Amino acid sequence: MTDKAKADQFKAEGNTAFTAGNFEKAVELFSSAIACDGTNHVLFSNRSGAYAGMKDYKKALEDADKCIAIKPDWAKGYSRRGAAHFFLGNLEEAEQAYKAGLEIEPANASLKQGLQDVAAAIASAGSMPLSDAFKQIFAPQNLQQLLVHPTTRKYMQEPDFQLIMADVVKNPSSMSKYLQDPRFSAVLNVLLSSAGAAEEEEANAGHGHAHDGSEGHGHSHDGSEGHGHSHGPAKPSTSASASKPAAAAAPAPAASEPVTEEQKVNAQAEKEKELGTAAYKKRDFATAAKHYTAAYELVPTNIVYLNNRAAVHFESGAYDLCLEDCAKAVEVGRENRADFKLIAKALSRAGSAAQKQGKLTEALNFFNKSLSEHRNPEVNEKKQLLEKEIELKKKTDYIDVAKSAEARERGNALFKSSDFINAIGEYSEAIKRNPSDAKLYSNRAACYTKILELPLAAKDADECIRLDPTFIKGYQRKATVQIARKDFAAAMETYDKISKLEDPTAKQIAEEGMAQCRQAIMRNHNSNENASEEEIAQRAMADPELREIMADPVMRQILEQMTGDPVAAAAHMKNPEVARKIQKLISAGIIKVR
Incomplete structure (x- = not known):
């Protein structure tokens, strides 16, 4: 095997570990890949994402810089650099990184969103240090809005999340521990968005508007090659809310406002998705995959297009392609802060695809990961059935x-x-x-x-x-x-x-x-x-069946009839079950035969 082939193998294993949230293992595997091929910029980008997942932003920045040094015309490297600087509190450097990336790829929604997040953080911070800025963001008057905001109010009622918020309010620097929690990401988006909107509103006499913040500094890897699968028919997502690209979260423009290039691209992507769904319903999988691919190429930050294409591959039996799309969907979803239910769907479908391939342990891992994102009863049932299947297979495989x-x-x-x-x-x-x-x-x-x-x-x-x-x-x-x-x-x-x-x-x-x-x-x-009557009674009470017979009102009535009526006794003994119970009483000495 050549060094490049070894690097590709380590990279694939690293992608799988990253998708499963095992960032330390991912770093180890990406490092092995780099040792085999130190000229591959994607490997440094992947390891940067894994370091970010471990909250080691200094090393994430080092790898982002190496990625850019190898391939300075690749926009993703600047996204890595910007995210690392952001979490290190270097807002100006983060801004420069995102701007540099946009010069290479002006339509990159992730870079745009990152730049917006930085702008909001700078606007709310002013000239104060980042730690003081976050203290201001988490000030009591700002936290009040979380109690009424439709997205965050339910989180603020959860006891474990209340502890998280108390920790962050007391020590804003601790927020890095909770960035992987989708609830905290949602809270941070609301606070940063409202802070940026307030600054802009003040500057523009009430004519400003805040960004949605649905995409930003999540961590992902590049060129993912995960594994996964799902049971039952896999359906593309067609709901209006799910189909919105993460980058197109801004309000619809008023009639007097010009339609932006980004909105045109998003609308075109939605049309491709609708065509794909129509073809899917007709079971024209080749056409459906073609349209979903076109939609994804237009808006590569939207997990829905990948989920739908994965469903097409699953239904057509192309399980390897399904697994690849599911892994990529998880990557895109985490990086762009997609709804955790969409990430859970990708992991569940990966589980079903792996199960179809007979990779039962791998499938179970995917189902568990899916349930950690969203507790779906159907997925939980699949998991339980798979556990039984695995146990049965172990027993079957052991037969000799x-x-x-x-x-x-x-x-x-x-x-x-x-x-x-x-x-x-x-x-x-x-x-x-x-x-x-x-x-x-x-x-x-x-x-x-x-x-x-x-x-x-x-x-x-x-x-x-x-x-x-x-x-x-x-x-x-x-x-x-x-x-x-x-x-x-x-x-x-x-x-x-x-x-x-x-x-x-x-x-x-x-x-x-x-x-x-x-x-x-x-x-x-x-x-x-x-034996005395007392001894016989004690032995009888020690036998559960005897206790049950003696407590049975029907048997009591039969015994009373048999005592004074031999004809009734003979009739009852013809019943096998009654005869057995009578014999049991005789054997125990409760009924004495003269």
Whole structure:
């Protein structure tokens, strides 16, 4: 593999780590890529974004400068430089960086928005230091508007966000810790916008207007190559609110105002999107992708166009392309402060695409990331179903009949040497390797019976019978447990089932078992004869089934009828369930037979 190929591989892995929010890992991978190819400006830009995600703005600035040194005619490098300077408090330098980028790419919406944010910060700060400026921005009189603003008022009622705001008000320099929180970004936008609007209004006698601030200093990487997927039909977003490009947040111009070039571009992009959606509904995916691509090329800051194109790729089965678009959508969304629901949608679709490719662990990671952005019930259900699928796959992948047989033989040897605990371990391993083998459950049931773990023995015996209803030993294991519990009536029922099996030894085994039960009943009866009523009652109350029988009003009525009416007694004994319960009471000594 060439150095360039290695660099591309590290870059792709770095993009995935960045998309997942693992910035430290992203820095490590981008650094490895740079070690292989130190002339690639995109790598320095990506690492700058990752450093910014870690709040290490000095290193973010260093990488932005290196990016520009390698390719001074690339506008994105100046966006990186501007963002780093902004968060370091160097507003003049940030302004210069954004202006330099706009000279290269005048229509770049991200650079324009960054410049507007800087202007608003400078306007609110005046000549004071940045720390003092933010103290003024977070002054009590300014915070009042957050309580009534339609975007922020709900956040101001959330206890955890109230703690964040209290920390920032007390120490404005701590705001860097919360910039990845979309709620705080929204608050900062409202405060900066209102501050800039107030300054402009004062200067222009009430004729100014504030910018929306929907795009600014978020962090992203370039050339992302993420992975992701989603279940069910993937639909392009068609809502009016979702389809607004992040860069076109300014109010619609009045009739007397000229339409700007940017607004013309946005309108053209929306037309392309509408054409794409119409083609998608007709399942003309090639045409739909063409129009969504045109829309994205016109306004590359709008996550919706990428989300819609990803939906097209998903429906057409082009899962690799879907994953690439989802990764890019997350990048664009974070950089331009898109609605977290749109980012969540991209991550969810990535999860579904990865699941279609059989990358289940990767898909689960995408679903978890999506839910961290927005708690969507449908995505949560997909995640839960996927977790079950992963667990089932693990069990299925572990199946190996040959290794199961080896574990069974080890278990048999341990059983013969009376090492029942370790025999259980080997039989359990054998069951994991071949869970459909009924005999393994029978063997483990025998071990559990030896160490008096009767509930576990009964469970294994039942599973053995379920897997192979013709296997006599399964019934024998069950009857042995029932006798050990002194549930002789149930044991006799089990032996009766054995007698109906087609195995030539079934009848003999059933007869011997029945005889064993009758002898046990007689021994128990004789023991009860010598026991006091109090002792019998205590033993009965220790048995949950006996307590239930005695508490049953129907059984109480039947017992009263049987006491004085032999004909009624004979009629009731024809009912198998009643007969079983009567036998249980007799075995326990509660009913005495003379």
